[in-house]
Structure formats: structure tokens, C-alpha cells
Amino acid sequence: MRARPIAVSALTALVxxxxxxxxxxxxxxxxxxxxxxxxxxxxxAGSTACKADQVGQEVAASEAPAAGxxxxxxxxxxxxxxxxxxxxxxxxVDLTAGGTTWSLAPEESAQPEKLTLKPDETTAFTITYVRxxxxxxxxxxxxxxxxxxxxxxxxDLSFPWKYGEVALRSESEPDxxxxxxxxxxx
Numbered sequence: 001m002r003a004r005p006i007a008v009s010a011l012t013a014l015v016x017x018x019x020x021x022x023x024x025x026x027x028x029x030x031x032x033x034x035x036x037x038x039x040x041x042x043x044x045a046g047s048t049a050c051k052a053d054q055v056g057q058e059v060a061a062s063e064a065p066a067a068g069x070x071x072x073x074x075x076x077x078x079x080x081x082x083x084x085x086x087x088x089x090x091x092x093v094d095l096t097a098g099g100t101t102w103s104l105a106p107e108e109s110a111q112p113e114k115l116t117l118k119p120d121e122t123t124a125f126t127i128t129y130v131r132x133x134x135x136x137x138x139x140x141x142x143x144x145x146x147x148x149x150x151x152x153x154x155x156d157l158s159f160p161w162k163y164g165e166v167a168l169r170s171e172s173e174p175d176x177x178x179x180x181x182x183x184x185x186x
Contacts, residue, residue, distance in 0.1 A: 049152030050077075050085035050117060063163045064131035067140070071131060071163055075148070076124040076184050079117040088114040089151040091125050093178045095166060096145040104178045112180035124184040129176035132167035140165035141174055151181075 056078040064071030079085055090106040104127065115123055132140020143161040150157075167175040 048083075048085055050079060050087050050150055051081065052150055052153045052155040052157050054079070054081035054085070055150070055157075056080050057157055057159065059159050061163050064129065067131050067133040067165075067167070069131050071129055073127040073129070073146075073163060074124055075127070075159075076122050077150075077181075078122045079119055082119055084116055084118055086114060086116050087123055087151060087181045088112055090178055090180050091151065092149040092156075093127060094147045095141065095143045095161065095174055095176065096147065097141040097143045100141070102141065102172070102174045102176075104174065104176050107177045107179045110180045113182070115181060115183055122184040123181045125181050126179040127176060128179070129163070129174070130167040131163075132165035132175070134165055138168070138171075140167055148178075 058076045058078075059073060060076070061073045062071055075091075089112045090110075093104040095102045095104065107128070117123060127146070134140065143166050145158055146161050147156050147158040149155070169175050
């Protein structure tokens with residue numbers, strides 16, 4: 001007779017475990033089955049990280065007119081891969097002047113989102129900078145080239161910097177930042 005209550009208790013525990021598992025939403029923070037479907041559609045099967053050699057780039061600037069002014073440089077990227085690709089996060093951006101390279105910090109308050117780009121869809125990021133004084137190497141960097149890499153991609157892209165000196169916060173830190181990749185053209 002003692003074996004029977006143990007077997008019933010084990011069966012009850014198994015049923016309770018199965019019931020709890022069926023209610024589990026997979027850690028999506030609530031919302032049940034509908035969220036799972038939305039999550040899977042946000043990143044289609046066969047989608048891979050966008051590669052630098054499979055995107056077109058276009059650069060546009062709102063140049064800072066004088067030392068101390070803030071300017072921005074927008075880089076628009078177009079998926080030319082022929083298939084879906086994904087991006088999430090901040091691009092890695094380096095400014096180069098002569099033999100010195102500075103890596104830009106991401107914008108502190110910005111929250112990147114995961115983007116799936118279909119063929120010919122675009123995304124963009126923005127470099128925000130403070131213009132430095134001309135001819136003062138201690139306070140401004142005479143940047144010549146911007147090199148950037150996409151999250152999850154190995155190769156880098158670059159473009160010439162034509163927007164004046166970039167102010168320096170210190171010898172190792174430019175007064176510039178980079179924003180997250182965001183959907184463009186909506």
C-alpha cells in the first residue's frame with residue numbers, strides 16, 4: 001500500500017511539471033505563443049549578418065561650420081547581397097589622422113535594435129562630432145579617413161573625411177561618437 005501513494009505523488013509531480021512547461025513562454029517576458037511567432041519572423045531563416053562587401057554606402061554631412069560647433073555625418077548602407085541580412089548594434093568606427101587612429105565610443109543613451117534588411121533596403125548610422133581648431137594638434141585632429149566595420153562582419157569600409165578637424169577631449173579621445181544602426185528610408 002505504501003508504494004501506491006508514492007506512485008501517485010510521482011505522477012502528480014510529472015503532470016504539474018508538464019502543465020508548467022506548457023505555460024512557459026520561452027523567456028520572452030510574457031505574452032505566450034504570439035510572441036514566439038513574432039520573434040521568429042523578425043529574423044527569417046537563412047538570414048545572415050550583413051557583410052561589408054555586400055553593402056553600398058552613401059555619405060552625407062551636416063558639417064560643423066566653426067571650431068566648437070557640432071556636426072554630423074550620416075552613413076547610409078544598402079543591402080546589395082541579393083538576400084536578407086541582419087545587423088544589430090553599433091558599427092566600429094575609427095578616425096585616422098596621419099599615423100594616429102582613434103576609435104569612437106557609441107552614443108551613451110542610444111539603444112540599438114536588431115534589423116533585418118531585405119535586398120535593396122537601407123540602414124544608417126550617424127557620427128556626431130565637435131569641430132576642432134585648425135592647426136592646433138593638441139586640441140584638434142586633422143582627420144583624413146574614416147574606417148568602419150559592421151557588427152558580425154570581418155571586412156571594413158572607409159571614406160575620406162572632408163568635414164574639418166575633430167576636437168580632442170584628450171590626446172587619446174576625440175570629441176565624437178557613433179550612433180546605432182537604424183532603419184533608413186521609412
